[in-house]
Amino acid sequence: MNDKVFTKPIKKQFEFDEEVAAVFDDMLERSVPFYKEAQKITEFFALKNLNENGRIYDLGCSTASTLLSIHRKLSNKAELIGLDNSEAMLTRARKKCEAYGADIEVCNADILSYDYKEADVFISNYTLQFIRPLVREELVKKIAVSLKKEGVFIFSEKVISHHPKLNKELIECYYDFKKEQGYSEYEIMQKREALENVLVPYSEEENIKMALNAGFSHCEVLLRWANFATFIAVKE
Numbered sequence: 456m457n458d459k460v461f462t463k464p465i466k467k468q469f470e471f472d473e474e475v476a477a478v479f480d481d482m483l484e485r486s487v488p489f490y491k492e493a494q495k496i497t498e499f500f501a502l503k504n505l506n507e508n509g510r511i512y513d514l515g516c517s518t519a520s521t522l523l524s525i526h527r528k529l530s531n532k533a534e535l536i537g538l539d540n541s542e543a544m545l546t547r548a549r550k551k552c553e554a555y556g557a558d559i560e561v562c563n564a565d566i567l568s569y570d571y572k573e574a575d576v577f578i579s580n581y582t583l584q585f586i587r588p589l590v591r592e593e594l595v596k597k598i599a600v601s602l603k604k605e606g607v608f609i610f611s612e613k614v615i616s617h618h619p620k621l622n623k624e625l626i627e628c629y630y631d632f633k634k635e636q637g638y639s640e641y642e643i644m645q646k647r648e649a650l651e652n653v654l655v656p657y658s659e660e661e662n663i664k665m666a667l668n669a670g671f672s673h674c675e676v677l678l679r680w681a682n683f684a685t686f687i688a689v690k691e
């Protein structure tokens with residue numbers, strides 16, 4: 456279904472409710488530049504770092520698109536676990552997994568309080584940005600602790616620049632992208648307002664610092680387009 460969520464006046468802050476979940480795959484593909492490329496690069500590095508009988512967690516899995524793309528390429532036995540706290544998203548995730556006959560576990564859980572088992576790979580695409588900064592750092596520490604030695608954490612985020620002029624231009628560049636995707640100026644402004652204080656982006660440097668502070672030995676960018684980036688953090 457096509458995303459028309461912000462064509463009418465908004466009454467509340469942005470939420471991952473039934474209305475958003477129903478159009479979510481279209482919303483993401485039209486709202487995140489190079490979404491499919493970010494998914495492909497996530498899939499590549501996830502598979503490279505997954506051992507036989509290993510485990511991958513996807514935090515904020517939404518409709519399970521990323522885990523399904525990994526599942527399609529999987530040649531060894533592994534446990535794929537998707538976590539999300541929106542039942543509306545998980546209903547769609549389960550339907551898709553069933554349709555593809557994919558053995559993926561999807562759980563309704565808060566990624567902040569979940570009791571993680573040891574894993575080879577953690578993924579969290581466009582989700583940390585919705586976690587309050589103070590607890591965001593704690594979550595990344597928890598991920599680092601739960602990873603095996605040499606395990607990786609792949610995450611994607613909307614990013615800001617601390618150079619005011621450049622930041623303004625990055626946002627302008629992104630709004631041009633959204634217009635090209637068929638969103639009207641009204642929809643763009645409505646969504647911007649709904650996301651205020653809900654989506655809190657860090658800069659590229661702040662994301663890398665956060666990973667290093669959390670115990671990762673290395674973190675770098677795999678892909679960046681204007682204000683969207685995909686990172687990989689490695690645990691030694």
Ligand SMILES: Nc1ncnc2c1ncn2[C@@H]1O[C@H](C[S@+](CC[C@H]([NH3+])C(=O)[O-])CC(=O)[O-])[C@@H](O)[C@H]1O
Binds near residue numbers: 540
């Ligand atoms: N505390 C939380 N606990 C669990 N889930 C949460 C929490 N907070 C938010 N979520 C969930 O995180 C997801 C973020 S969307 C991820 C896209 C996906 N990764 C993709 O690549 O297709 C990103 C976006 O919409 O920009 C939503 O499904 C929320 O319900």
Ligand SMILES: O=C(O)C(=O)Cc1ccccc1
Binds near residue numbers: 486
């Ligand atoms: O659409 C936007 O304005 C964004 O910042 C990206 C996004 C994509 C999907 C849900 C929330 C934010």
